[in-house]
Amino acid sequence: MNTIIRPVKSNGWHKIALLLLIFAWSCSTPRKPTTTEFIILQLNDVYEIAPIQGGKYGGMARVANLRQQLLKENPHVTTILSGDFLNPSVLGTIKYNGQRIKGAQMVAAMNAAGVDYVCFGNHEFDLSEEDLLKRINESKFQWISTNLDYKKDGKTQPFFKKVNDKAEEFPRSVVLKIPNKNDEDTVKVGLLGLALFIDNDIVSFRKVKEAAQVELAALKSKIDFAIPMTHLLVKDDKQLAKDVPQFPLIMGGHDHTNMKHVVGNTVITKADANAKTVYIHRISFDHVTKKVTVKSELKEINESIGEEPKTAEVVKTWLDHANQGFNTLGxxxxxxxxxxxxxxxxxxxxxxxxxxxxxxxxxxxxxxxxxxxxxxxxxxxxxxxxxxxxxxxxxxxxxxxxxxxxxxxxxxxxxxxxxxxxxxxxxxxxxxxxxxxxxxxxxxxxxxxxxxxxxxxxxxxxxxxxxxxxxxxxxxxxxxxxxxxxxxxxxxxxxxxxxxxxxxxxxxxxxxxxxxxxxx
Missing domain, CATH: 3.90.780.10 (5'-Nucleotidase, C-terminal domain)
Structure with a gap:
């Protein structure tokens, strides 16, 4: 006996029920985030550890407090300083324990504030070779030097930091690995450090364009995109954006006045010197489209921002040393x-x-x-x-x-x-x-x-x-x-x-x- 199965005649109610079932299933299944978001806090050209202009602006303890606020917003915050912090500073001329401070106060304040990465500026080389190497060894943050190397005894090598009596060479770049909210996708960001020509016997200089292109080629299979810290004149930052259009953001220094420029698809930012302002970059990466979105906020560091206690204590200690010296001089x-x-x-x-x-x-x-x-x-x-x-x-x-x-x-x-x-x-x-x-x-x-x-x-x-x-x-x-x-x-x-x-x-x-x- 043959069984004939006849199709049931469909009507609108069946279609609606099917759609509701699909909708309910999609809502019950968590959707995988396609974007990763992170924050970069940018400083540049900071010579003063304490607030300036009668206490109105700046101060590393305020910057440290802002950093902690940003960490509450997003646990993935990277703090960078785009060169020029060891000199000039009048504090550096004061003697402590028989030696001039020479930027030690700045390194101590940056260590306390949680600075993660820096690149060289021209004023780092105002210090003697001996003093510069001392400050490097005292630093807890990572130096990145893409186009400057160390010349010593006729040989050229990367600059280095002594850690437990072992020389750790400065990398030409660092890869930041940042997970999304579900820890299922990770964006890999190359961070470079590019500086202007330094006329100094201990420095070997490579042209900015060449160094950037070579490093990007080396990073190509390891990263999703790259961002440089730079210490260049703004005209040279603009030229870099033309020469290397892959950079979505250039975090600059050297010019001391806040500015924001867009060249092609590249945003160029510089904050005011001495942390009167900083830039907060909220960056997102879409893992499907590979699109990078940068939202840059210029933030004034003023009296409305409280001081982070540990950094404030470090600053006070160094100011006390300095004030004793100044009082002695009248x-x-x-x-x-x-x-x-x-x-x-x-x-x-x-x-x-x-x-x-x-x-x-x-x-x-x-x-x-x-x-x-x-x-x-x-x-x-x-x-x-x-x-x-x-x-x-x-x-x-x-x-x-x-x-x-x-x-x-x-x-x-x-x-x-x-x-x-x-x-x-x-x-x-x-x-x-x-x-x-x-x-x-x-x-x-x-x-x-x-x-x-x-x-x-x-x-x-x-x-x-x-x-x-x-x-x-x-x-x-x-x-x-x-x-x-x-x-x-x-x-x-x-x-x-x-x-x-x-x-x-x-x-x-x-x-x-x-x-x-x-x-x-």
């Missing part, structure tokens, strides 16, 4: 000299080593005020180490930050022909510490002559000028001829009985008290 670091309100005084190296600035003018006027007979004042811009702008409330500590090495002010009587040579040399020293800041002298472009006041400088006439002592040492760029032994110097006198003359910082403090104190 400086009350907390004394307020003026309030610039909306104005600023410019000591950025990119400005003060290229052109006259208002801060350079003030220092020269302060020098001139100490020598009534002088008609002009001359300062080598390399004496100014702040590499930043002064805003708001300016204190004695800001003067020390600006001129950390102090030095005498000399009364110099010299022939006009030598004065002209000095001024011409300084004008040709753009970009170096030998570029001169001046007052009382000017260049007459129409007649191609130098003037002092309203008068053209005469070759055989004697002139009295105020001059910074280092400029008279013959050690400044292209000024090897400028020493007291030069036959065209009639005399070069210091005045050790005048405390304002024997320390240029005290001269500037006195000048600002008079100039701004009378207005307030």
């Amino acid at each position: 400086f009350n670091v907390k004394e307020q000299l003026m309030d610039l309100k909306g104005a600023s005084l410019d000591a950025r190296e990119s400005k003060i080593r290229e052109e006259p600035t208002n801060l350079g003018k003030d220092i020269c006027e302060a020098m001139l005020a100490t020598i009534p007979e002088a008609k002009a004042a001359i300062l080598n811009s390399g004496s100014v180490r702040l590499d930043d702008q002064l805003h708001g409330q300016v204190t004695v500590y800001d003067v020390l930050r600006t001129l950390p090495y102090g030095g005498d002010i000399f009364e110099v009587k010299l022939k006009g022909k030598l004065l002209k040579k000095i001024l011409t040399t300084g004008a040709g020293n753009k970009g170096s510490g030998g570029y001169l800041q001046t007052t009382g002298v000017s260049y007459d472009e129409a007649n191609k002559t130098w003037k002092i006041g309203e008068d053209t400088i005469a070759d055989e006439q004697d002139y009295i000028v105020a001059m910074a002592n280092y400029l008279l040492s013959g050690k400044e760029t292209n000024f090897d001829y400028l020493t007291p032994k030069n036959p065209d110097i009639v005399y070069a006198k210091e005045d050790n009985d005048n405390p304002v003359r024997e320390d240029i910082r005290k001269a500037l403090i006195a000048y600002w008290k008079k100039k701004y104190g009378e207005k307030e």
